[in-house]
Amino acid sequence: MMHLTDWTNSVVEVLNKPAGSPQLQALSAWLRRLSVVDHFVLFVYEGSYRPLSLFNTFSAEQRCIFIDEYQTGPYLLDPFYLASQPSQAEGVYSMRQLAPDQFYKSEYFQTYYHHLGLSEEVGFFMNLSPDTHAVLSLMRRRGRMKFHDDEVRQLESAVPVVNAAVRAAWEASRKEAVRSVDDHDHRVQEAFANFGRGLLTDREREVVRLLLQGHSSLSIAQKLRISPATVKVHRKNLYEKLGIGSQSGLLALFVQAIKGDASGSLVNAGK
Structure with missing residues (x-):
């Protein structure tokens, strides 16, 4: 656990980075000081648009399955996506809190989680507008311990920093390009x-x-x-x-x- 001075300095360091990928990269490194995390992925769910990935730490092979394939439609079965429709109260939630009782035995889990060697996930849920919601997922690979309650509580203390970085990334993304009509789902x-x-x-x-x-x-x-x-x-x-x-x-x-x-x-x- 970081001391208060280290915490303050590291937060300032994250928020001083340019919005978007540089700040999200710094944010992921900072969150790894709070908890063991193998992968990060940030999805924005905007109205009828397909999910938009603003940041991830996957390899090219993993991106093919968990982002490219996911965006074609399987996201409709994702407990995190389903929880955001309508909006989940902002905060940190584990997959185990939100998933159906047989999710970890489901074909969806076997295809889109187990295949990548992933077994555990927590997410920061943010409501960017009435019809736009973001989830920053923190994932652990198979064989790791699950996220304990004290870890989740510590991550909850990071919510204001995560919210600031994600909102800044979303605003930067909107300024860079308007989403195409073809991106509607x-x-x-x-x-x-x-x-x-x-x-x-x-x-x-x-x-x-x-x-x-x-x-x-x-x-x-x-x-x-x-x-x-x-x-x-x-x-x-x-x-x-x-x-x-x-x-x-x-x-x-x-x-x-x-x-x-x-x-x-x-x-x-x-x-």
């Missing part, structure tokens, strides 16, 4: 909203969405106010209609749908 969001339409009942589509997000049968039953046995019947029926036998097959169909092959993949799945 209406098609992906509509594909997600319509996933399974025409093959599945409305209730089955609700079950699909919750399964993809990482909810167990019990959690789905509680959310939909039905029995776990009824959830299992719905799951069996929707698997048969979609021509799949597992959640990995369900995730594969979902990814096809949000990438523009929604009609073909789902129609063929039912045959």
Whole structure:
């Protein structure tokens, strides 16, 4: 833990850096003095635009999966994204606080976290405007200890500094370039909203969405106010209609749908 003088001097050093990447790089180095962190990524979720990554510390291979692939649509299943829609109260939250009960066993986790060797994540949540929200994620690789409560509390003391740096980066980004109309994600969001339409009942589509997000049968039953046995019947029926036998097959169909092959993949799945 830093002494007060060191803390003050290091904060001044961070905030004196130019807004954007230089300041965020200094911020990440400063946060590493408070807690063990393997990777950082800052996403801004603005209205119907696809997520914008303002900063990350991934390798090129990791960026391909966790940023490029993520931005094509799988972000719609991310607990941090879901928590920001509508806005989460500003502060520091762990993935374990926000994720569904079976998230760590879900196909989404296996594909977008486990594949990169990541196992733990906390996020600084910030509301930049009524429809724009930012999350700075701090990630630990597999094998590390989880973030303990005292670490989270120490990170909470850094909220004002993180907020200042992230807001400055966002303002600098807006001045540099206006986001293109092509960057809107209406098609992906509509594909997600319509996933399974025409093959599945409305209730089955609700079950699909919750399964993809990482909810167990019990959690789905509680959310939909039905029995776990009824959830299992719905799951069996929707698997048969979609021509799949597992959640990995369900995730594969979902990814096809949000990438523009929604009609073909789902129609063929039912045959």
